[in-house]
Amino acid sequence: MSQKSNLKKLKRNPSAGFHAKPTRAKSTERAISWMFRLGTYFILLCASVIFLTIIYKGSQTVFQASFPFVNIEFLTEAPQTLHVFEYEGEQMELSDSNFRVFEEERGVEIDSTTYAYSGGGIWPCIVGTVLLVIGAMTIALTLGVLSAIFLSEYSKPGKTLNAIRLSILNLAGVPSVVFGIFGLGFFVLAGPIFSFSPFEGYDIRFWPLPIYFGFVGWNVSLIAGCFTLAFMVLPIVISASEESLRAIPQGLREASLALGASKWTAIRTNVLPYAMPGILTSSIIGVARVAGETAPIMFTAAYAMRDQLPWQGLEKWSDFFFQGVMALPYHIYVVSAKIPQNEYTERMQYGTAFVFLVIVAGIALSSILLRIRMRKKYRW
């Protein structure tokens, strides 16, 4: 080794001259640290494989090479049966409605092979998921944030409060499927119904008002799903919001109170603004969780197939809430486990999974970015 290169090495690593000979401890350290590194990168690799597979195969369904580059049909139509047939020597694939138009235009009857759920798109599923998320988060955030404010600001510390806190924290870890069976037993089969006209099985009439009441259940419906999902994330929202409220230094409250502000003014001006980013992050995590869960809506809200969109064919306004909806996660489950598999359903599966992943991951990513920004901004 020439002197020049030795000098170079010394410049890069000034201690090289003294420790040039690797000791045994050093080499074990290096070996083990590499082991840890490989393990860590292995995790990232596994996750990336999943992401890339779904993105690669899914984008083939969602995007296309010619204008308008996005598969409009896939994003705006309902799932349909796919017809595959040969017409004038050409292999054609058409979803059910287009196939009928095609037949009518040509005035012919064509023999085709049909594949259930493989044509059309996933628009009703997207709509259903959005409605479920909006409904569930409205309920969960109202109840959750207000409860958190009460628990952290108004309630008296003591054994009861600790017990409540502990049980809420414990409930946050309960499996989602357990909330699912609760939702089925409680909302779907025994949800309370108020009505201005008598209905089958009502228990009470509020005499003399024409209001009837009974625990007859909400059936498989949007509202049952919303409530089930809301109670599933409620413990998470409460404990996370409370945590961000309690992270605000006590001094801020005291300073405000010392200036003569009322309790509410102190909370409104000196606590909530600083706790808001934390509450927001936790609620976005809640949104991601609500959008991503399948088990709670399987028996409370989701239909495998529904022709009409939620706002179509309503007889009265309340029907909007008491109807089942399609949802993205349940649709993925149905197309990947409940129907015969072939190359045509595979396109549908990957396309749905891709759209779903983009939605949920987008929400989660925004919460992670928000938290990173927030950590930099507020440091007590």
Next chain:
Amino acid sequence: MTEEGENNRYDLHSRRRQFLGIDKDQALKGLFGGNAIVSIVVLALITFFLFKEGAAFFGQYRENIDLYRRSGIEYVDIMKEQSESYSELNRYLNSIRSEHATMLREEGLSFADARAKLSGYEDFIYAIEDLGYPVSEYVLEMSEVAVGARDMYEDAANYREHRENLLELGRDEEAAEVEVLDVDLSLFVDMIKEGEADFLALNDALEAGLRERIADLPTIGVESLDAKMQRFGELALMFIVEMERTEQLLSDWTSEKRVGMFTALASFVFGEDWVTNSSIQDWYGIMPLFTGSLLVASIAMVFAVPLGVGAAIYVNQFANQKEQTLIKPYIEFISAIPSVVIGFFGIAVFGQFVREVSGWAILSGFDFFPISERLTAFTAGCLLALMAIPTIFTLAEDAINNVPKSFKEASLAMGATRLQTTLRIIVPTSLSGIISAILLGFGRVIGETMVVLLCAGNRIEIPDFTNGIGTFFEPVHTMTGIIAQELGEVVNGSIHYRALFMVGMVLFVISLFINYMAQKIVLKYQVSRG
């Protein structure tokens, strides 16, 4: 108001507007408090509701098992068990033949030659098979009687209920038209019991025939197979002992003894069968589901613990700034992948991949490879590991991060290397946090539904642990999976419905226990930072 205001010039509160004697602050407090109460009541309600629905299960299940006994199906099942173990005996014998056939084919013998070699002892096999027929036919007959009686009894009960409902509604005429038979189960049971002598006679004939046959076992001429044939003789003798035991059980059996609550409880907790929609008798034993859940979760933890904790240690102790800012959010981001997407990935890609890998020549040393199933406990376990890693990583990293800096500095100052500091100071100090992270990861895994529903193979059977590592590659069913799979189809209020609630309750209790333990461990062994 003004007068009062002037009087209390220095009262800061006097200018507050009041409504019904409550000022704005109190009203807001009431609003928040009301919400808190609603939340807490709802969450308590969930717990209460689960327990209420679940608790009703045992009463119903006890009645169900009681009917099983009173209608004599239990009696028939004792006989059936014997005839099933006889079929198993036959299967063993047949396996010898098929092994021989494979052997001959590998030797390159033509079909006709192979047949000729096999025919030497085929008569023996057929004779053994024929011996069993009278008994199994008799059992089948009796089973029909008992099940028929039970069904009649249940129908009658339904009609009776229907009639009472009609009477309650005042529709007497319609009620009069409903015919209700009085089914006396004891008559049928007596009928079945009377046949016991016939059964004993058949059994004696079977025993005599079997003894006669095994007295001269045919020789095949291949050493390993002859050994198996000898083993068959031993098994047959064991079967004869079992026959005696069956006879004993039959004579001891009585339909009079009532089924207690404890039996119902034990049948749920330790029951090895989960059989639903059966025409004979439904069983709700949680054991196969529980072991399935446990097996899948353990596989997941085997991968998730080293990787998750290792990644936490690496990111916190070894990684440079750039790696940290990249890896941490990425792993947290993994937790956002919806479980159904991971399950779908398992069905579409990963299951196939595992099966292909198991066929590689390099792994042919393991006798359980290649595997035939695509969806097994292993497939689900690997995917669940990926779901548990973010939980374990985030919490473990937090715990490591919370170790006071002075600990590390002191250790480095003593001349310890970074690795020594990490393994001997940092990790032991944060061990309680790491353990609770692992526990919470386990809780997440055991409660996960969609991945196991899609990828675990859904076979309701206790995994055969005698297979060693091969056990991991068996399809299983899990507690969460069974709820998701069967809850959609059950009748409201039926035993099946309640049984699923009980399974949910078990899950609920397990997850509460895990969470509670995790918190306890953190609090108890927290390092004081003073």
